[in-house]
Amino acid sequence: MSSGQFQLGPSSLTDALYESVRSRIISGDIAPGEKLTEQRIADDYRVARPTAKACLERLTALGLLRRSAHKTAVVPELDEQDITDLFFTREMFECTAADRLAEARTVPDAARKAQAAIESAVRAKAFDDQVVADIEFHWALINAVDSPRLSRVYEMVSGEVHLTMGQFKAHRRTTPSTVAAEHALILKAIEDGDRAGAREQMAHHLQGARDRVLAQVMAAREEAPA
Amino acid sequence: MSSGQFQLGPSSLTDALYESVRSRIISGDIAPGEKLTEQRIADDYRVARPTAKACLERLTALGLLRRSAHKTAVVPELDEQDITDLFFTREMFECTAADRLAEARTVPDAARKAQAAIESAVRAKAFDDQVVADIEFHWALINAVDSPRLSRVYEMVSGEVHLTMGQFKAHRRTTPSTVAAEHALILKAIEDGDRAGAREQMAHHLQGARDRVLAQVMAAREEAPA
DNA sequence: CTCGTCTCATCGTCAGACAATCTCCCGAGG
DNA sequence: CCTCGGGAGATTGTCTGACGATGAGACGAG
Incomplete structure (x- = not known):
């Protein structure tokens, strides 16, 4: 849903690799703070190191990994500053999208479907499904604007948003039904049309x-500081 | 100014290569419609093909090249739809930045400097310098918001904006002094603080x-349609 | 205990190769 | 003359294997 949208990878193998690693990061299978060497990816997936390298670079560009030259990539742990900045950026995108859609009075079908999926997930107490459907809802609004560049840049925050929700899930106590x-x-x-x-x-x-x-x-953080 | 900002490339060689090709595309040295094979980059700069490949992929991600699997990358020619979409996205970013800065009443020094540079370039009728200073002005506002993610996503449109101004330059008749x-x-x-x-x-x-x-x-387009 | 050095892990880049795919020209047929 | 396939060349995707450079942690000297 997110990758095939605009900037599709060069080939199916590269794409599959990317999708797999991405989902493993997002789902928390690879925990924040964990190191991901090129070699590890290469071994895990039986691909050559350059292929693994390209994959890591792609994920780094989306903010799902952090690394600097000659250092091993790690899954970032988002702190308050990151989260504040992330939501600031996200608000910019999504408020603009909402504005645009209201102007055209266009309610995308995909958003309605996602909304229904959320409701049924809440009833079923299936938290993971709820998260997935929530992200689909927001993607539906963005994509309905029909701006390739908006969709492209949204991809750069979407991954981090998902990551955030994964961390959130790990520590959750309450499941907000206000969503x-x-x-x-x-x-x-x-x-x-408002x-x-x-x-x-x-924004709210x-x-x-x-x-x-x-x-x-x-x-x-208070719970397990040191 | 644009690349060293947030997501810096893995190394100096890769970065230098990227910067060089980027500037050649932006300046129009490599014209829209022109094809860029990996081999050509590799030969021109005496680097290996994988290095050239990585460079092209990076430029593709920023919209400065277009390509699909197994096809040669080409410098895109932006049509009306592209330009409309590009400026829509840009307006979202920059209006948000302006709002934020007004809220904090923060006028970045870099913006004032760029503004002075524009004025002197206009006096000197140095069109190229004016374009560069103009882009610096807008970057200054974006960066002053101090949001890593905003700066990062702005980079994705900045390149195309520059490309646009290059095409504009090629066909320009009038030099707008209203800027x-x-x-x-x-x-x-x-x-x-307004x-x-x-x-x-x-927005205006x-x-x-x-x-x-x-x-x-x-x-x-009317001038040279076929 | 602190600090400098040294080894090892990892990354950046390269060369060369092979298969898959695309492009483009060119000839066959209508 | 135009359209439609087919084949040769070009280009890309990926691999293997290698070398030097850089960063991180251990180890010993002071």
Whole structure:
């Protein structure tokens, strides 16, 4: 859903490798702080080191890995500053998208579907599915704007957002059920052509999400500081 | 100025290669429509093909080249749709930046310096210098927000913006002198803490720029259609 | 206990190779 | 004359194997 969108990789093997490693990072299978050497990827997937290298570079560009020259790539642990910055950027994208969609009164079908998926996941208490559907919801709005560049740059934050939710999941105590309700308000504003309202609802929704994540991160840090 | 900012390349050689090819594309030395094979880069710069490949992939990610699997990379020729989309994305970034800076009443020194450089370039009728200073001005505002992710995603449009101005230069008839005046209005709004005003001035400025570019592109196309 | 040196792991880059795929020209057929 | 396949060349995707450069941690000297 995210990669095939705009900048598709050079080939299927490279793409498959990328997708696999990406999902392993996002799902937390490879934990934050863990080191990923080129050799390890090469061995794990039976590919040559240059292929693994390209994969790591791609992930680094999306913020799912951090590294500098001659140093091993590591999965980043997002701190408060990262999360604040990430949500600031995200808010810029998504509020703009909401505005645009409200202007055109376009409610994408994909968003409605994702919304339904969220609701059923909440009923089933399937937290993972809820996260996936939530991300799909936001992607649906972005893609509905039909701006290749917007979709492309959103990909650069989407991965980190997913990472954040993975960390969030690891430490969660409460499952917010307000998400679906806020989404509904956003869709309604778009449907009504209420541009300012759509912007505002979206901003409010994201700020709430940010604050929940921040609270969890701080709580987790107090719990196991040293 | 653009690359060393956030996601720096793995090494100096790779970086130097990237910068060189980038500037050649942006300056129009490598014209839109021209094909760039990996071998050509490798030969031109005496590097191995994998190194050249990595460079092309990086440029592709920034929109300065287009290619799909097994096909040679080409410098894109931006059409009306591209330009409209590009300026839409750019407006999102820069209006957000202007808003933020106005909120903090922060006028970055770098922006003032770039502004002075524009004015002197206009006086000297040095069009190239004016373009460079203009891009520096906008980068200064973005960077002053002090959001790593904003700077990072701006890099993805900055290259294309520069490309656009290169194409614009090739066909230009008039040199707009309104740029400096509009910049001054933006800085004033920021200084006054007028968030809405800063947003609006910025949006107006960019829409004007977009329309000038669009007009040039359409004129050029009528001039040499087949 | 601190600091400098030294070894090892890892990365950056290269050369050369092979298969898969694409492009383009050129001839066969309508 | 134009259209449609087919084949040769060009280009890319990936591999193997290698070498020097750089960073990180251990180890010993002071």
